[in-house]
Amino acid sequence: MQINRIIHFAGRMPEQGKYRVAAYCRVSTDLESQQSSMEIQEQVYREMIRANPDWELAGIYADEGASGTSAKKRTEFTRMIADAEAGKIDYVITKSISRFARNTLECLQYVRHLKDIGTQLYFEKENLDTGAAFSEMLLTILAAFAQEESRSISENVKWGIRKRFEAGEERWSTCYGFTKGADGGYALVPDEAAVVKTIFSLYERGVTVNEIKKHLEKEEVPSPSGKKEWSKSIIQRMLANEKYMGDVQLQKKYTVDHLSHRQLKNHGEVAGNYLKNHHIPIVSRKTFERVAKIRDMRYQGGGKDQGEGSSLQYPFDEMLTCPYCGAILRRRKINVQSADGGWCCNHCGDFVIRALIIENALAFAYNAIDMEIVATLPDSPQKELLLQYKQSMPKTQTAEYYWMEDLVDHIELGKHTYSPSDLRNKPELQSDNVVTVCWKCGMKTVTDTRIVRDADMPWHIADLYKGYLKRQENKAGVAV
Ligand SMILES: [Zn+2]
Numbered sequence: 001m002q003i004n005r006i007i008h009f010a011g012r013m014p015e016q017g018k019y020r021v022a023a024y025c026r027v028s029t030d031l032e033s034q035q036s037s038m039e040i041q042e043q044v045y046r047e048m049i050r051a052n053p054d055w056e057l058a059g060i061y062a063d064e065g066a067s068g069t070s071a072k073k074r075t076e077f078t079r080m081i082a083d084a085e086a087g088k089i090d091y092v093i094t095k096s097i098s099r100f101a102r103n104t105l106e107c108l109q110y111v112r113h114l115k116d117i118g119t120q121l122y123f124e125k126e127n128l129d130t131g132a133a134f135s136e137m138l139l140t141i142l143a144a145f146a147q148e149e150s151r152s153i154s155e156n157v158k159w160g161i162r163k164r165f166e167a168g169e170e171r172w173s174t175c176y177g178f179t180k181g182a183d184g185g186y187a188l189v190p191d192e193a194a195v196v197k198t199i200f201s202l203y204e205r206g207v208t209v210n211e212i213k214k215h216l217e218k219e220e221v222p223s224p225s226g227k228k229e230w231s232k233s234i235i236q237r238m239l240a241n242e243k244y245m246g247d248v249q250l251q252k253k254y255t256v257d258h259l260s261h262r263q264l265k266n267h268g269e270v271a272g273n274y275l276k277n278h279h280i281p282i283v284s285r286k287t288f289e290r291v292a293k294i295r296d297m298r299y300q301g302g303g304k305d306q307g308e309g310s311s312l313q314y315p316f317d318e319m320l321t322c323p324y325c326g327a328i329l330r331r332r333k334i335n336v337q338s339a340d341g342g343w344c345c346n347h348c349g350d351f352v353i354r355a356l357i358i359e360n361a362l363a364f365a366y367n368a369i370d371m372e373i374v375a376t377l378p379d380s381p382q383k384e385l386l387l388q389y390k391q392s393m394p395k396t397q398t399a400e401y402y403w404m405e406d407l408v409d410h411i412e413l414g415k416h417t418y419s420p421s422d423l424r425n426k427p428e429l430q431s432d433n434v435v436t437v438c439w440k441c442g443m444k445t446v447t448d449t450r451i452v453r454d455a456d457m458p459w460h461i462a463d464l465y466k467g468y469l470k471r472q473e474n475k476a477g478v479a480v
Pocket of ligand 1: 322323324325326327345346347348349350351
């Protein structure tokens with residue numbers, strides 16, 4: 001058991017020569033016999049702290065955490081924070097990130113707050129010590145994962161996968177995460193399914209394929225073929241595999257071999273040779289579709305090797321419309337001078353704006369939010385969320401998916417596109433170089449994008465884009 005394991009903290013030893021160590025545990029009520037489980041946890045921590053000569057017990061805090069309860073109801077957690085604030089605790093040991101906090105934001109907020117007042121945290125499952133020079137990115141990734149309430153890639157998961165490899169158990173098909181069920185259909189392999197969930201969850205939050213690969217290797221999760229190394233192409237193929245949302249694209253060889261007619265009648269909505277809701281999914285349809293959109297955008301944004309762009313592209317999709325014709329803008333790599341990705345109108349072809357301009361405007365708008373105005377808004381969950389973000393992250397350098405998704409309703413673009421001669425004739429249009437961010441709490445922030453240099457004038461890019469569209473049209477015409 002854990003009792004025999006001596007943990008060495010990375011944080012500075014206090015002057016009195018011992019760390020005052022507290023333990024925080026939370027047992028969710030959906031577990032069987034949670035009461036005894038709670039007692040066992042408390043006992044384990046008591047023994048663990050007693051057994052370490054460098055530690056002394058500062059307290060055991062234990063909540064019975066029904067899922068979805070508010071932070072206010074976690075009375076023991078609140079008591080622990082109060083004791084830490086009173087300077088009684090040097091270190092808090094806790095089982096895992098998912099036991100400590102219920103979402104990324106909350107986790108980061110408490111970690112930062114505790115660090116500020118000189119209390120460090122040690123997460124057992126993740127082997128993460130906030131006293132160490134650790135990367136906050138790692139914590140963000142791990143906490144994002146915990147938020148999905150997927151299981152952490154624990155020892156158990158790794159162990160289960162390895163054990164099957166050692167036993168030489170053959171997988172039923174080549175699809176990682178599934179096995180052949182008793183009825184001959186798809187059945188989940190829980191530990192592999194947890195890995196699949198992690199991959200989708202991280203990608204959905206803006207983590208690149210390369211970072212996911214490194215994360216899995218660091219966690220020592222064997223690849224689908226049992227190797228230590230994961231290839232980027234395997235991860236990319238997994239992200240595109242419709243089986244993970246429960247569908248099947250029928251291959252010729254499948255129709256005879258694996259699919260019983262009964263299943264086909266009962267569960268499949270046959271559309272050509274594509275079966276929807278054919279088997280139990282690992283990720284939701286919404287997640288799968290969002291991941292597909294992000295992949296599409298990264299690809300079109302012109303990432304260096306398809307999806308590995310040096311800068312992340314964020315899913316503004318459906319948030320941006322053409323100020324001329326109202327069509328939804330699409331992200332395109334436009335081969336124009338130094339232009340990186342741009343948001344383009346395919347409908348009228350008159351509007352193009354560089355992605356970077358919107359991203360910068362959004363970050364600027366976030367930083368410029370006037371908290372006095374926010375305070376006057378009617379109370380709502382959206383307002384509360386905005387206040388929480390601003391408290392934990394007063395300023396940001398870049399627009400990031402995780403907060404954007406939570407806070408931004410949509411973005412309105414000014415026309416941006418008048419040529420200098422137009423402006424001379426219609427001076428009222430000069431104020432049109434704006435990006436208006438409409439926040440979910442009901443507030444609007446208007447940012448002037450100050451596009452002044454000629455090469456940056458979107459009307460200039462738009463002309464070139466129109467030429468590009470025309471060439472594409474001609475090509476298609478020739479092909480037909
Ligand atoms: Zn348009």
